[in-house]
Amino acid sequence: MKNYVYILLLLILTSCSDNDDPIIPILNSNGLEKEKLEVKLGESVSIKPVLNTNDVDYRWTVNEEFVSKEPDFIFEPKKTGEYNIHFKAFNSSGQVESSYKIVVIKIREIKENSAKYLSELIEYKPAPGRFLESFKEGDAEGILGDPKDTQWVYLGGFGGYVSAGFDHTILNAEGRDFAVYSNVYEGMSEPGIVMVSFDYNGNGKADDEWFELAGCEYDSDKTIHNYEITYTNPKGAKDVSWTDNQGKSGVIINDFKIDNIYPNFIEEQESVTFKGTLIENKIDFNYNHPDYGEMVWLLPREWGYAGNLSSEYESYKPGEWTTCTGANTFDIDWAMNGKGEKVKLPGVDFIKVYSATNANAGMLIGEVSTQVMGAADLSMLKD
Numbered sequence: 473m474k475n476y477v478y479i480l481l482l483l484i485l486t487s488c489s490d491n492d493d494p495i496i497p498i499l500n501s502n503g504l505e506k507e508k509l510e511v512k513l514g515e516s517v518s519i520k521p522v523l524n525t526n527d528v529d530y531r532w533t534v535n536e537e538f539v540s541k542e543p544d545f546i547f548e549p550k551k552t553g554e555y556n557i558h559f560k561a562f563n564s565s566g567q568v569e570s571s572y573k574i575v576v577i578k579i580r581e582i583k584e585n586s587a588k589y590l591s592e593l594i595e596y597k598p599a600p601g602r603f604l605e606s607f608k609e610g611d612a613e614g615i616l617g618d619p620k621d622t623q624w625v626y627l628g629g630f631g632g633y634v635s636a637g638f639d640h641t642i643l644n645a646e647g648r649d650f651a652v653y654s655n656v657y658e659g660m661s662e663p664g665i666v667m668v669s670f671d672y673n674g675n676g677k678a679d680d681e682w683f684e685l686a687g688c689e690y691d692s693d694k695t696i697h698n699y700e701i702t703y704t705n706p707k708g709a710k711d712v713s714w715t716d717n718q719g720k721s722g723v724i725i726n727d728f729k730i731d732n733i734y735p736n737f738i739e740e741q742e743s744v745t746f747k748g749t750l751i752e753n754k755i756d757f758n759y760n761h762p763d764y765g766e767m768v769w770l771l772p773r774e775w776g777y778a779g780n781l782s783s784e785y786e787s788y789k790p791g792e793w794t795t796c797t798g799a800n801t802f803d804i805d806w807a808m809n810g811k812g813e814k815v816k817l818p819g820v821d822f823i824k825v826y827s828a829t830n831a832n833a834g835m836l837i838g839e840v841s842t843q844v845m846g847a848a849d850l851s852m853l854k855d
Contacts, residue, residue: 495525497525497561510818512579513577513578516547518547519559523561529541530542530561531561534556536556545557545559552672554573554576557571558571559571559572580639587617587639589846590616591617598626599746599841600632600714600724601629602838605730608737615636615847624654627841627844629839629840630699631827636847638822638849640849641821642820644805644817645851647803649851650823650848650850652799652847654780656781661771662840663778664778664825664844665825665828667682667825668804668817668824669682669822670818671821682824685807686807696749698747699748701830706732706734711724712733725838754770754771755840757833776806778842779843787801799848804817804819825842
């Protein structure tokens with residue numbers, strides 16, 4: 473069954489002239505021509521202009537192609553995309569016109585055999601880090617499916633990421649929408665920023681715009697947006713040097729002198745650059761633990777990051793599962809575009825997690841690196 477969305481142009485009454493001259497057509501819209509209307513594929517849009525005279529001819533175009541000369545127009549899209557619908561009414565005395573932007577989207581509905589968890593690995597691209605000798609490109613498939621059957625995937629230093637998709641669209645509902653699992657424990661929060669993408673072009677690929685979910689430190693004066701870091705491959709058992717766009721430099725320490733802590737399976741083998749949002753390092757190097765004495769302590773953030781021991785983390789602890797300790801939850805309404813503007817997404821098809829800090833926590837811990845164990849649609853976990 474089709475759903476009809478009506479855009480109504482409001483009538484303006486004008487007095488008739490004393491002669492027989494045609495009346496100039498006038499309409500007053502309700503402002504929808506300034507907005508972008510989203511409709512699902514399979515729905516139609518009925519546009520009914522209301523004028524102050526019937527003595528007019530009509531012309532409708534869709535993306536500059538003529539489609540109708542009738543007074544009303546029903547738009548029935550056959551594929552996803554953005555459409556510009558233009559309306560013009562005219563007679564011998566003048567004309568009036570208006571345009572409307574309609575975005576046709578495809579929602580991949582939940583079916584009987586839909587998975588609660590990630591079903592497709594898109595890309596695993598870690599930054600340099602001390603545990604990379606244990607990871608190969610294909611190991612990232614471990615984040616797919618039920619987290620109790622997965623191993624964690626290691627993202628390395630700032631910017632290293634993994635991206636994956638669901639077999640359905642997670643709808644933007646009220647409150648938190650999905651969870652990202654990790655192996656965080658007390659004193660070891662290694663926050664990762666979560667990005668999301670909706671399949672606007674409907675091709676099933678993660679090639680639409682990505683949006684950052686703004687955590688609690690998004691607007692902090694210590695957060696650096698549009699941060700860039702470049703790591704240079706030392707090609708051997710050496711430290712990996714880095715430089716950033718803030719004029720700073722340093723190294724990822726290869727303290728175990730393994731073969732190479734630079735990822736050998738990525739395309740960029742001379743150097744690699746990662747871009748994103750850098751949040752403040754929060755490391756207490758002199759934390760006095762009541763049981764273990766002085767130690768390094770990685771402090772959690774209040775909310776909005778993966779790999780973070782925040783208040784909701786234990787609420788999604790998978791009970792008897794021993795390979796996964798809990799999850800952070802996320803609201804699609806936190807989405808921000810690259811200009812720092814809030815966006816309203818209908819849902820999410822793909823997620824990406826990347827390490828959000830550039831920090832070395834010392835010999836025992838090394839670089840602060842987010843680890844990911846999977847993700848889930850909360851609406852399906854509640855069923």
